[in-house]
Amino acid sequence: MQHNVQPAMPLCGARRPGWERPGPGRHRLPCVVSTGHAGAHRDAFGKTWQNEQPVLLTEAQATLAYDNTVGVHRTAPIESAMRDIDDCHTTAENAAVPLFQAEIVVTDWKPQAPVQVDGRFQSGGTVDGQFTQLWFSYGATIGTVTPGKAREIATEMRAFAARLEALCDRADEIAAEDHEDDAGRFFARHFPKVAAFLANERARGEQQ
Ligand SMILES: [Zn+2]
Structure with missing residues (x-):
């Protein structure tokens, strides 16, 4: 009689960042992929998380x-x-x-x-x-x-990115009203005074 039994492999067992957080929860489940595996960690429910920090600098x-x-x-x-x-x-x-x-x-x-007013260094x-x-x-x-100033720039870029995305959301809302006018309506929109003058002239002509 033959059994199709997988050989017992030692498991990776890694926990995801923040697993120490108290209380019950799936966030504490260890990785069940075999030890030394490549790619993402995966728990018994199939949830995956990054294996390592991405390499940011060559x-x-x-x-x-x-x-x-x-x-x-x-x-x-x-x-x-x-x-x-x-x-x-x-x-x-x-x-x-x-x-x-x-x-x-x-x-x-x-x-x-x-640096001097003209932008040059003093000799x-x-x-x-x-x-x-x-x-x-x-x-x-x-x-x-300085490295400290560059870090401030990085912090500012993160904060600015969030505000930029909020602005994009608002622009999307406003852009829902976007449309292309025909030539006459374009003229009326951009030259309202001229359009009003012409309308007035037309009305006077009709009165005569
Ligand atoms: Zn793993």
Whole structure:
């Protein structure tokens, strides 16, 4: 007599983030996929969750390399997949520029004095040392910021994204009324005074 019995495999047993939360609940169920598995974890009810943190930086984006054209150590930039949206540029020009870009830059000097009114550094006034900053770009605009300031930007981007989505929801509501006027109604809408004048002239003509 033959039995189709799966060999007993040790289970992964991983818990999802937050499983320590008290109280009964499926959030505490362990992963029942075999140990060392690839892909997402899965509990006995078939609910899945991410196996690991996604890799956010490539090796090159995490590693400094000396750039002798600028004389600084810098990482490869991280770039948004979204490209620039400048109305003044062509589609091809915008496609060449990421909407957001950032990289680490380490210099062995920093200007001693604040940048002058004309945007130049004062000559000769530098402090030697090691200074880690980020170059952050939005479109064609580049700013040099401290890691702390870049973190503030990231926090602001998250908050702004939520408000932007709320704005998009409102725009969708308003856009439900969008329509295309025929030429005459377009004229009446955009030149109401002219339209009123013409209507008035017509009425006077009918009275005569
Ligand atoms: Zn697992």
